C-alpha cells in the first residue's frame with residue numbers, strides 16, 4: 098500500500114485518488130478523498146483541526162484512537178471497526194469523482210439527525226435532499242426532486258442498543274441521502290459537486306455522538322434568558338399603534354411575554370436597515386415604551402437589498418462591489434420582498450463587516466435582536482426559488498465559488514455577519530439572532546425556527562420529530578411557529594400547540610398576513626385561560642430550561658431529547674415520535690389530534706410521577722393518560738429535582754421571585770443549578786452562583802442537601818417540596 102504519515106493521519110495513494118484518514122480525537126476521524134495529494138479543506142461548518150494523537154499503522158491496518166480501519170488498495174473503500182473488532186461501517190461502493198459513497202446497513206435499528214426534516218424521527222427507509230429551500234408548503238414527499246426544507250445538516254446517526262456512530266458529510270453542495278429507501282441494505286450519500294469528505298464519530302451512547310459532533314462543528318452561544326421566554330409575532334404588526342396595543346393586551350390579559358417581533362412592514366418599502374416613517378414615526382420612543390413595559394424588540398433583516406438609486410445600502414454595496422454577480426460580470430438581480438433585489442456576497446469578511454455595521458443604528462434605537470429570514474437565499478424570480486447555480490461568490494482568499502457550492506452556507510454566512518456586527522457594537526451583551534436557513538455549524542451564530550408551517554394538526558405533530566432531530570444534529574435552540582404560520586388557527590389547535598411550545602426551547606407564536614389573528618385574546622374566554630396557563634407554566638420551568646440550555650452551550654447536548662437518548666437499550670423507544678424528554682427527568686406527551694381527551698404514553702423503566710397529581714407509576718409499559726383540553730400529560734422521573742419559578746410578567750421578573758425545588762423521591766437525585774443575571778456577559782467574569790443539589794434515596798426519610806460551588810450572584814429564596822414520601 099502506498100501510504101505515508103501526513104497532516105495528523107495517513108495519506109494513502111490510490112490509482113486516481115488519494116485518501117486522507119485524519120485524527121481529530123479518539124472518537125472522531127475524517128476520510129477525505131482528493132484528486133492529488135493536496136491537504137483537504139473543510140467547509141465553514143468545522144471549527145477544529147486534526148491533531149497529533151494516537152495513530153499508527155500495523156499489520157496492514159490503520160489504528161486511530163478508538164478506530165481500526167481497513168482500506169481497499171484498489172478502490173480506497175474502507176471498513177471501520179471499533180477497538181474490540183466490531184464492525185461499525187462497511188463501504189459497498191465509492192465514487193470520489195461524483196462524489197458518491199454507499200455504505201452497508203449493518204446493525205442500525207434507527208437512523209436519526211439530518212437536521213430539519215419533515216419526517217418521522219427514524220429516517221430508516223427514507224430518502225432526502227439537503228438543499229436550503231424557501232418551501233411554503235411543508236410536506237413529507239420522499240423524492241429527490243422535491244426541495245425539502247430551509248436548512249441542510251448533512252449529518253446522521255446510526256443507533257443500536259449497545260453502540261452508535263455518526264457521519265458528517267462535509268460538503269456544502271446539494272446532497273442526497275438515501276437511508277435504505279432505494280436499496281434496503283444500503284445508505285447512499287451523494288453530492289452534486291465538491292469532494293467526498295466525511296467525518297466518522299463513534300461512541301457507546303448517542304450522547305457521545307452528539308457531543309463529538311458539537312465538538313467538531315461548534316456549540317451554540319449562551320442565550321439571553323429573555324429569549325427562553327414567550328415571544329409574540331405576526332407578519333406584520335402593521336404600525337406602531339398595533340404593536341403597542343399587542344403589548345398592552347399581553348399585559349392586560351396577564352400573559353407573560355418577553356419578546357415582540359417586527360416583520361417586514363416596519364421598513365420603508367422593504368428596504369433593509371430603514372424604518373418606515375409613515376408606520377413607525379416614533380420608532381425609538383415606542384421601543385423605549387415597550388422596554389418600560391418589560392418587552393424587547395426583534396426586527397427582521399433579509400439578505401435581499403432593493404436595487405434603487407440613492408438608497409445607501411445599495412449604492413455603497415455597488416460601489417464596493419459587494420453584491421453577487423453572474424459569470425459575465427453583470428450584477429445578478431432577482432426579486433424578494435423588494436424588487437429588483439441584489440444579494441450581498443456574505444462569504445467575504447469585508448462584506449460581512451460592512452453589513453454588520455448597518456445594525457448599529459437599529460441597536461441605538463433600542464432594537465434588541467435580529468431575525469434573518471429568506472436567507473436560503475429565497476428568490477421569487479426563478480423557478481428554482483433561489484439564485485442561479487452559476488452565479489459567482491468570492492471567499493476571503495479571493496477564490497471564485499459558484500452559487501451551487503455556496504448555496505447551503507449562504508444563510509450561515511449572513512448570520513455570522515449579523516452576530517459579528519452586533520458583538521462589535523456591544524460586546525457586553527448576549528445577542529440574539531434568529532435564522533431560517535442554516536447549515537451544519539450555524540448553531541454557533543443563530544437560533545433557528547422551522548419556517549413556514551401551517552395551522553394544521555399534522556404540522557404540530559411533525560414539529561416534534563423535526564425539533565428532536567435538529568437537537569441531535571447539534572441544533573438545540575430551535576422551535577416551530579406556535580399555532581402555525583399559514584392558514585387560520587382554531588382555538589383548540591392553539592391550545593394544544595401552546596402546550597407543546599411551552600416545552601420547546603424557542604417558543605414563538607407567529608402567523609401570516611391575511612390569516613385570522615393568532616394572539617391568545619382572539620379566542621374564547623376559556624381558550625384564552627388555558628393558553629395563558631401554559632405560557633405561565635413555561636415561565637415556571639424557566640430556571641430548569643435555562644440550565645438545560647446552558648448545558649447545550651457548554652457541551653452541545655440538546656434540551657429536548659428523544660426517549661432513546663436516556664433509554665438507548667430499550668428499542669421500544671426507537672420510533673416514538675410524539676413524546677419527548679425535556680432534560681432527563683421530564684416526559685412531555687403533547688396531544689397531536691383534535692377532539693382527543695386521552696392518549697397513549699410510553700413510560701420507560703423506573704418510577705414515574707404524574708406532574709399534575711403526583712400519582713405514581715412503574716415504567717416499562719404503555720398506559721393511557723388523561724388528556725382533557727386543559728391538560729398536557731407530563732410525567733416526572735423519580736429522582737428528579739425540578740426547580741420551578743414564581744411567574745411574573747417576563748423572565749426577569751421570574752428570576753427575581755422565589756424558587757420551588759420539587760424533589761421527586763424514590764431514586765437518588767442530583768442537579769446542578771446556575772444563577773446569573775441572564776442577560777449580560779458578566780458570567781464570563783465569574784458573576785454567577787452555582788449550587789449542587791442532592792436527593793438521597795431513602796423513600797421514608799428523603800434528604801436534600803445543597804453544596805455551594807460558587808457564590809457570586811444572589812440566589813433566589815428556595816422552598817423545598819418533597820414529592821412521594
Ligand code: GLC
Nearest residue numbers: 331332360361470533548549
Ligand atoms: C417568510 C417568513 C415568515 C415571515 C414572512 C414575511 O415567509 O418565513 O416568517 O413572516 O416571510 O416576512
